[in-house]
Amino acid sequence: MKINEIKNKYPFSISFFQNNNLHLEGYEEITFEQYFNHFTEEEIEEWAIDVEKLKADFIVYINEMLEFLGISEDDNIDSLTIVAGKNKNGEKENFEKLTIHKSEIVSIVGPTGSGKSRLLADIEWAANKDTPTERIILINGKIPDKKWRFSSSNKLVAQLSQNMNFVMDLTVREFIELHAKSRMVEDEQEIIKRIIDAANHLAGEQFDLDTPITSLSGGQSRALMIADTAILSRSPIVLIDEIENAGIDRKKALKLLVNEEKIVLMATHDPILALMADKRIVIKNGGIDKVIETNSEEKEMLIELEKMDAVISKLRANLRKGEILKK
Numbered sequence: 001m002k003i004n005e006i007k008n009k010y011p012f013s014i015s016f017f018q019n020n021n022l023h024l025e026g027y028e029e030i031t032f033e034q035y036f037n038h039f040t041e042e043e044i045e046e047w048a049i050d051v052e053k054l055k056a057d058f059i060v061y062i063n064e065m066l067e068f069l070g071i072s073e074d075d076n077i078d079s080l081t082i083v084a085g086k087n088k089n090g091e092k093e094n095f096e097k098l099t100i101h102k103s104e105i106v107s108i109v110g111p112t113g114s115g116k117s118r119l120l121a122d123i124e125w126a127a128n129k130d131t132p133t134e135r136i137i138l139i140n141g142k143i144p145d146k147k148w149r150f151s152s153s154n155k156l157v158a159q160l161s162q163n164m165n166f167v168m169d170l171t172v173r174e175f176i177e178l179h180a181k182s183r184m185v186e187d188e189q190e191i192i193k194r195i196i197d198a199a200n201h202l203a204g205e206q207f208d209l210d211t212p213i214t215s216l217s218g219g220q221s222r223a224l225m226i227a228d229t230a231i232l233s234r235s236p237i238v239l240i241d242e243i244e245n246a247g248i249d250r251k252k253a254l255k256l257l258v259n260e261e262k263i264v265l266m267a268t269h270d271p272i273l274a275l276m277a278d279k280r281i282v283i284k285n286g287g288i289d290k291v292i293e294t295n296s297e298e299k300e301m302l303i304e305l306e307k308m309d310a311v312i313s314k315l316r317a318n319l320r321k322g323e324i325l326k327k
């Protein structure tokens with residue numbers, strides 16, 4: 001093998017050699033070319049392979065350490081890309097690639113049975129042509145590590161769904177503490193305070209740290225789960241399934257998730273939520289049919305819709321208080 005071939009084949013070993021000033025008896029400093037002249041090609045190649053192996057072992061070791069310390073490299077997710085697969089008729093989807101960045105909200109709309117849940121499941125599974133849609137999911141532009149599929153502590157997607165029931169006999173404080181301990185956070189008390197404050201900001205009715213989680217209302221439970229997911233969950237992608245009637249302030253909930261730099265995808269039929277998103281994916285017959293950017297006219301409509309929503313919310317609150325509604 002020629003010296004240049006060795007250099008091309010084992011670039012890391014060669015730069016390791018050059019950066020570390022390897023010594024050979026009789027030389028102050030030795031260049032790779034001089035080193036090459038002292039050994040057979042086989043010996044050089046064997047050495048280069050050993051260095052490459054050492055590097056691979058070291059990377060595995062470092063990643064394990066980072067994961068153990070809760071600062072895994074893969075946690076730094078900047079983008080999620082959906083690469084087109086096929087619809088239910090086996091035809092290619094009507095787009096090529098869709099990349100969603102941190103702090104972006106994307107809504108998913110489409111008739112019942114059109115494949116909204118399938119798309120979310122593809123993302124959760126980090127599909128790689130191995131689901132019925134044959135889509136590929138890329139993280140930071142690359143095929144993601146398989147660990148996302150199997151690790152329970154490092155899930156790619158956190159799911160927030162309409163139905164939420166607690167079965168443990170804990171207070172809100174104990175519940176958050178348990179999660180904070182499992183995440184090994186340093187400033188546990190500070191985090192607990194942030195989560196309860198955020199949850200109360202979202203919930204209609206206030207609750208405190210000593211409230212048993214089993215006695216939280218549906219809206220309070222969801223508020224707690226959204227605050228906990230935003231502030232404490234490691235999952236970089238949050239998937240929201242229909243929070244339209246959730247009894248929480250939907251706008252504040254989305255803001256909280258976006259401020260914590262999550263990628264948010266939500267399946268919804270609610271025009272306010274759909275228009276709050278930066279983009280919406282339209283699903284038809286199992287495939288992505290269109291990706292629509294929310295334009296300025298729609299954003300203006302959103303302001304009107306929010307006004308209408310505020311009127312309805314006020315009426316709802318008055319009904320709850322037992323008042324007679326007036327025109």
Ligand SMILES: Nc1ncnc2c1ncn2[C@@H]1O[C@H](COP(=O)(O)OP(=O)(O)OP(=O)(O)O)[C@@H](O)[C@H]1O
Pocket residue numbers: 086087088110111112113114115116117118119132133285286287
């Ligand atoms: N591209 C596809 N190829 C083959 N099967 C598909 C495809 N997309 C979706 N499906 C299948 O179609 C069925 C309905 O899809 P899905 O449950 O995702 O619909 P949905 O839009 O979430 O419906 P709903 O609004 O009722 O929850 C599922 O069994 C799903 O696996």
